Amino acid sequence: MELDDRKLKILQAIIQNYLETGEPVGSRTISKYTDLNLSSATIRNEMSDLEELGFIVQPHTSAGRIPSDKGYRLYVDMMLKSKEDELNELKVELNAKSQKLDTVLKEAARLIADSTNYASMITVPHYRCKKIKFIQLTQVDANTILCVVVLDGNVIKNMMVACDRELPKEDLLKLNLMMNTFLQGLDIQEINVSVMQKLRTEASGYSTLISDILDAVAKCLEGEELEAYTSGSTNIFKYPELNEAGTVSNLLYALEEKKALTDLMYKEGDNDRGIQVYIGEENPIEATKDCTLVTATYHMEDGVYGKIGILGPRRMDYEKVVGTLRNLMSDLDGIFKKEQ
Amino acid sequence: MELDDRKLKILQAIIQNYLETGEPVGSRTISKYTDLNLSSATIRNEMSDLEELGFIVQPHTSAGRIPSDKGYRLYVDMMLKSKEDELNELKVELNAKSQKLDTVLKEAARLIADSTNYASMITVPHYRCKKIKFIQLTQVDANTILCVVVLDGNVIKNMMVACDRELPKEDLLKLNLMMNTFLQGLDIQEINVSVMQKLRTEASGYSTLISDILDAVAKCLEGEELEAYTSGSTNIFKYPELNEAGTVSNLLYALEEKKALTDLMYKEGDNDRGIQVYIGEENPIEATKDCTLVTATYHMEDGVYGKIGILGPRRMDYEKVVGTLRNLMSDLDGIFKKEQ
DNA sequence: GTTAGCACTCAAAATCATCGAGTGCTAATA
DNA sequence: TATTAGCACTCGATGATTTTGAGTGCTAAC
Numbered sequence: 001m002e003l004d005d006r007k008l009k010i011l012q013a014i015i016q017n018y019l020e021t022g023e024p025v026g027s028r029t030i031s032k033y034t035d036l037n038l039s040s041a042t043i044r045n046e047m048s049d050l051e052e053l054g055f056i057v058q059p060h061t062s063a064g065r066i067p068s069d070k071g072y073r074l075y076v077d078m079m080l081k082s083k084e085d086e087l088n089e090l091k092v093e094l095n096a097k098s099q100k101l102d103t104v105l106k107e108a109a110r111l112i113a114d115s116t117n118y119a120s121m122i123t124v125p126h127y128r129c130k131k132i133k134f135i136q137l138t139q140v141d142a143n144t145i146l147c148v149v150v151l152d153g154n155v156i157k158n159m160m161v162a163c164d165r166e167l168p169k170e171d172l173l174k175l176n177l178m179m180n181t182f183l184q185g186l187d188i189q190e191i192n193v194s195v196m197q198k199l200r201t202e203a204s205g206y207s208t209l210i211s212d213i214l215d216a217v218a219k220c221l222e223g224e225e226l227e228a229y230t231s232g233s234t235n236i237f238k239y240p241e242l243n244e245a246g247t248v249s250n251l252l253y254a255l256e257e258k259k260a261l262t263d264l265m266y267k268e269g270d271n272d273r274g275i276q277v278y279i280g281e282e283n284p285i286e287a288t289k290d291c292t293l294v295t296a297t298y299h300m301e302d303g304v305y306g307k308i309g310i311l312g313p314r315r316m317d318y319e320k321v322v323g324t325l326r327n328l329m330s331d332l333d334g335i336f337k338k339e340q
Numbered sequence: 341m342e343l344d345d346r347k348l349k350i351l352q353a354i355i356q357n358y359l360e361t362g363e364p365v366g367s368r369t370i371s372k373y374t375d376l377n378l379s380s381a382t383i384r385n386e387m388s389d390l391e392e393l394g395f396i397v398q399p400h401t402s403a404g405r406i407p408s409d410k411g412y413r414l415y416v417d418m419m420l421k422s423k424e425d426e427l428n429e430l431k432v433e434l435n436a437k438s439q440k441l442d443t444v445l446k447e448a449a450r451l452i453a454d455s456t457n458y459a460s461m462i463t464v465p466h467y468r469c470k471k472i473k474f475i476q477l478t479q480v481d482a483n484t485i486l487c488v489v490v491l492d493g494n495v496i497k498n499m500m501v502a503c504d505r506e507l508p509k510e511d512l513l514k515l516n517l518m519m520n521t522f523l524q525g526l527d528i529q530e531i532n533v534s535v536m537q538k539l540r541t542e543a544s545g546y547s548t549l550i551s552d553i554l555d556a557v558a559k560c561l562e563g564e565e566l567e568a569y570t571s572g573s574t575n576i577f578k579y580p581e582l583n584e585a586g587t588v589s590n591l592l593y594a595l596e597e598k599k600a601l602t603d604l605m606y607k608e609g610d611n612d613r614g615i616q617v618y619i620g621e622e623n624p625i626e627a628t629k630d631c632t633l634v635t636a637t638y639h640m641e642d643g644v645y646g647k648i649g650i651l652g653p654r655r656m657d658y659e660k661v662v663g664t665l666r667n668l669m670s671d672l673d674g675i676f677k678k679e680q
Numbered sequence: 681g682t683t684a685g686c687a688c689t690c691a692a693a694a695t696c697a698t699c700g701a702g703t704g705c706t707a708a709t710a
Numbered sequence: 711t712a713t714t715a716g717c718a719c720t721c722g723a724t725g726a727t728t729t730t731g732a733g734t735g736c737t738a739a740c
Binding site: 134 | 473474478480484486488490496500570571572573574577588589592593596
Binding site for chain 1: 700701702703
């Protein structure tokens, strides 16, 4: 059996109607809804075919049809194709004044959630290859040193390091200079034993302090590697089909723990294929198997990237989501470029 | 009618039983459950009295009784009193190694949520009177200056400030020195026009930069004044009585938006009466009117304080919650003292 | 003052009937 | 051959009705 043009139109009509209503759609509805001028009986025959082909399913005998994951998949693929070159006039307003990365990301998450009415997540960039732009050590009080590290992309990390005595100012300056000359331009993986060795021998007398600082730097960069922000997680309540006790609590848990996206980043690695749509069972993460997850990857320089995800019901307004996401991506790209 | 000793014991038994089961408790249960050796009929008479006194209510005729807000209130008050001097051996494990405030707070929230099975919130300290310990300006690249502000309590704030050209090193050093001499020890409210004036005249040629920096400092300190962290919000699903569509979504929304606690801080001001318990309608915040909210205030120096809140059902394990909270408070106090 | 006993209440659960949207199939039609 | 009208059938949803049982209040006896 072939998926001819008429079947495709009917499928599309079914999906669109289902997206709007959330109810299984029957043959009579389609018969009236479309401009195909076919009787409900004919539609029934076609629907029967579409079901055999696996694009739609019946929740139970004598109910209308709803799209299967395969059906959504076809729909999304078609849509993505047709949208490919189309201009999208939606303008995402992002307050780029604050140049701090985390503020921008938080705001991005909120924007997405507000404008789509789904839940959103955004991961902070993946620092694996992030290079150190510079380091600044300052004595805060008698036994604490503040260490600020700026990475490229103007990501700022700071940490406190304990030290046993107050350093003379000249020493601190010297240490600062040393740190910068040795570490500038290195990424976290390049800070290896030999570099540390050199630093230690150079800084006679401060060997433990150096170790402590490097530890802090390493821990800070690696530990928070996959932080993420979420927003609008309660939007989930708006979709009754997700609103079964078990599902909703799992989803919210995944969102609160920020697992969904970070897991995905681990699983899928850093392959970037622009906007990805995971429908139902396609989802690589257990908790989201009843949802659709749309992800997009944003880029900074040098293979540094993060992901934005939108989590909603299968019957998601795919057009809007993809559109909004596209816009946001370009906005973010703009901001990050300016920042460098 | 008097609330004699026997009535009190029965009330206590009712509450405790209800805390465990979540079901209305009947006379027969109490008759067996307690060591009073009274028949269910007698209990029924007493319960009837207790209801008249307003300590318990019937969800409907022919159901058992559940505690009213007034009943809980009595119970909590009694418990708080009896706990007052009692040593509590629970030990809260807090990783104090990382000396960064936000990490500690996040961890505290998580600990509380995990150990109590309720939702927790924690606000970052209220900076109103926070004094500047010092300021560090650094040129990050040609048109960006990084400004790190350390407040007492070792709260670190950093922000990027745009500037039109690269400053010579000497000038930056001079600015740094100036900033520190003028601003050190001041709190946000003491940075007034006259201070700014002085700074600007002193720093000939950098007047705009100075303004920008001060703006950033002010905005940063004021804007994030009432940030908060939450944890375990999905624990709410564990309590069926909160699990009505409307309630749960409101609660989660309040939690996600971190409204509950911050609102409370605004409403109640900075009066600190240690551990506070708000039961049901006593709650000053609309969204939590079906819950119990237990809050505690932690202290740093100089009137700087924050709040921790635990949100759960009315039938909360008050003993455990209060105990855990007490411990956490003392742990936090320890950490913050060490940090100074 | 306490208790046994009993009639009464009422929410929750179980049972049953009805309704109707939607289907699949068949036979008639274009 | 493709389309359509017609009809019997299915089955979840809705709602009425009954049953059940935990729990009460009251009264009379201890």
